Amino acid sequence: MKHTRAPDVVVRRLALYLRVLGEVAADGVDRFISSRELGDRAGVSPAQVRKDLAFFGEFGKQGVGYEVRVLQQELQGILNVDREIRVGLAGVGELGTALARYLYRRFHHDGAYAFHLVASFDVDPDKVGRPVEGDIMVYHMDELHDVVRRLGLEIFILAVPAGAAQAVADACVAAGVRAILNFAPVKLRVPPGVRLHISDVSLELQQLAYYL
């Protein structure tokens, strides 16, 4: 299904709704969810839920709500996560190792989880050539271009030191990666057409401080 491009804030909320639906579906019973319950669990108003979903079509029934499994599948389709997406990880320090463990467990314990971390990269000769977790091998950074092409990596997670992040991002882009999640505390430049998200604990703390 093709849609008009949704605003970033709507995409962010859809991901939240999908998480809520996953929690509800884990109860194991086929059931419906109202926009009120979905909103309550996601922390937004029922009106916002209805407006966000209306952006993509007609879902749910008046007075009954949404069928959890059906809405789940619809949102997975919209968010592009109804297929396996191969992910690479650059930087196998403490943060990178924690992320690798988390993603390995999620992918192998949740059949609907789209993100498959298949390769990681570092420059440390003690790390290269061994798995960081399960079957996730650590390759040398110099192999990044070849491995991206060979294994079809689509999204990269950057958990490298700040000073190395731009060079690694450039290498990812040159290899054809079109989406990067950057954990390095530094602003990166990527060409148009490449989507860059930042995960920055300092930014999060600064937002929280506003509400103190």
Next chain:
Amino acid sequence: MKHTRAPDVVVRRLALYLRVLGEVAADGVDRFISSRELGDRAGVSPAQVRKDLAFFGEFGKQGVGYEVRVLQQELQGILNVDREIRVGLAGVGELGTALARYLYRRFHHDGAYAFHLVASFDVDPDKVGRPVEGDIMVYHMDELHDVVRRLGLEIFILAVPAGAAQAVADACVAAGVRAILNFAPVKLRVPPGVRLHISDVSLELQQLAYYL
């Protein structure tokens, strides 16, 4: 200075602007920045920059822009980060350790960095009683209430396993913590008046996937 409460998206962008100003100020020269340059570096339009700042008052001069150090101080005041904010960390696994190292370094190398991680908590007897990094001691979870009060912890970072997160959040709230940044992949419930932010790599990846 007191302001009308700003929308969350504006607060998020203010934190981004402050990061850009920090990068620019690091050049060491006193200088001005236009809303175009600030917007370019933060990834938003110049009009959005002007609108966001206008929410809080009059900054900058027509045709000249904003004095970097002045705007930095203003934004620090608005975001409440012009003073030391004492932070606690629950969970000293791989992710918690990575966060502790990062925050320790930021606070001790950047004089303007507001967030001071002063205590961490775990249940592992091998970890309790030793520092996780520098002078950041690991306390037992059972001591959380007392330590929060004694050290004046205002913000908590949760890096505990999903199954433990709600109990730890409840303990934080009971001790008087009013802002929580949750890294555990689970939806938490907190009472009104407590601000909860989520840092979830799966949510980030799902948003990125939309743009593939």
